[in-house]
Amino acid sequence: MPAKNRRRGGMMKNTLTICAVAAALVGLATMPAGAQTGPIKIGVLGDQSSAYSDLGGKGSVVAAQMAVEDFGGKLFGQPIEIVSADHQNKPEIAANIARRWYDRDGVTMITDLTNSAVALAVQNVSKEKKRIDLVTSTATTALTNEECSPYGVHWTFDSYALSVGTAKTLVEQGGKSWYFVTADYTFGYNLEDNARRIITAGGGKILGSAKAPLNTTDFSSQLLEAQSSGADVIGLANSGADTANSVKQAAEFGITKKQKLAAFLPFITDVKAMGLDNAQGLVLTTAFYWDMDDAKRAWGERFFKRQGIMPTQVHAGTYSAVMHYLKAAKAANSSDAEAVMQKMREMPVDDPLFKGSIRADGQMMHDMYLVQVKTPAESKRDWDFYKVLKTIPAEEAFTPAGESKCSLMKKG
């Protein structure tokens, strides 16, 4: 019996190999060998099952589909195709999917890319394969610095932009001493580091920092440490459910009565999860808010009908990135990465959700907004969460060109 099984296992393996080789050959055959106007295929690679699946996830696929529909659905006489996958927050899985998409499935551009480690891994694969990656939902500044790529654009926000608005404003308002509750991985450290620089530059000081692993459910220990430090402001260098939990528990322990809370990366879905009771008064920075003007409202409502939630800045960023990519491909009359990328850099980004341009280091330069969460009394309907305090101009919002560590910047 075992021998038979083994033989069958061997046969299975052979069949699989044959299939794989055949698939690779088919893939090669359908690849645009020399043809510059091959089919456009967009890959949306995100977290579809875990902590970030509400802020990006399926919503990003919907946003990409909306962009394709608004563009007309076709380019070079062929329908524009969208594929999507779940990277499970594992960089090696993400890199494998990206390789398969580029090599075998003829994907011409990958977007979304939640999770810093994933985005960096895929940006490297894209650089190696000379394909375009438009990162719309990751904060790490490494994407446009040490790890920058001539084919990569960082679209929506980064940890610098997130901390500039929030930290600067609070320091100006008299929040001079800070204590951090930081997510214990790359993203958290990166965010805390950026915020620290802005706080000390503004004359504030940092009293300490408590680390919490990703997906911590109980932040009371860290919050109590922050409370007993007596800092004016407690900075939450975390995101997603972690932020929602820590804000809720800070309110529970009476922290917000004496100290201020600064959350650097809450998405609108997190504010929904906290409830306005807990989140009111929170100051944060965002690249997009659905209720700012008619065009954004209309788009937001359309998205809501399909997805059941109002769009986060990630969803809006994905729409904008896909739209700009399609416009550039059309203008270049090519699906070749080199040609499309050149057009993307030349043309201004101009759609109902984002206006801006792409800098040499791959940073999409656009305005950010400083907003404050409304009180339950101020909020007139569900998802009516923010009032816009001020617009942060692009030059102020993102890392100054002179400070960029990207090799492409120095050349240009």
Add this chain to the structure above:
Amino acid sequence: MTALLASQILIGLINGSFYALLSLGMAIIFGLLNVINFAHGAFYMMGAFLAWLFLQQFGLPYWAALIVSPLIVGVLGLIVESTMLARLRQLDHIYGWLLTFGLALMIESLFRYFFGVSGKPYAPPPELRGGINLGFMFLPTYRGWVILASAVLCLVTWLVIERTKLGSYLRAAVENPALLQAFGVNVPRMLTLTYGLSVALAALAGVLAAPVYQVTPLMGTHIIVLVFAVVVIGGLGSILGTVVTGFSLGVIEGLTKVVYPQAANLVIFVVMVIVLLATPAGLFGRR
């Protein structure tokens, strides 16, 4: 520093309350049914979710949810036991483990599909809002209630099993089910009821947890591995052992957060490894 230490111990007790409540049910199920119930976290999550759903849909208050939610989940547990687990009774317990693990994945995916992963807000009942200043810390009233409620629940469960006639049947069923059956006790029905009750206890813990943590489909997965470790450390099948272990591991975890917060998630497993190496049957285990 002493103030900080005292407050961390108290916070540890709060987390320990949930570990104790959940591992208690898991230990009972293992003791009687010989099943490592990995669906326990999923039932805990369902308890919290039902409380949230009922509040949204029918405005059902917290106190009513404390009864209704465990009832529904308990009935579900009865169905799961009688239609699925009962068929596996003669097999090795790896089969029960696999079945419940699969169930947990399915339940979680279903909830994720319908409700997304973002947490749902659930406010504590008006009577338990606010807090008490203990001098060394500000204790939210609700958290105080959680410690009290779970300590009472654990004590009652233990008394029922150790000090009542029904409890003696249960203990007899662990020792020798065939003999007990011969005395005219319907053992299979008793096992089904035990499963239902233990699962209802998990749902009750879920309702208790709803105002403290976020109500999310992932809340069960996050806690089940820790709870399993607690059961192993306490000694598989030992009821008092798991309760004591649950509370004390909460405290150990809390203290680790003072010394080296990054290790807090790990410390329970370190304890587990040490205990397994020293006394493989667990701290209070008899087998």
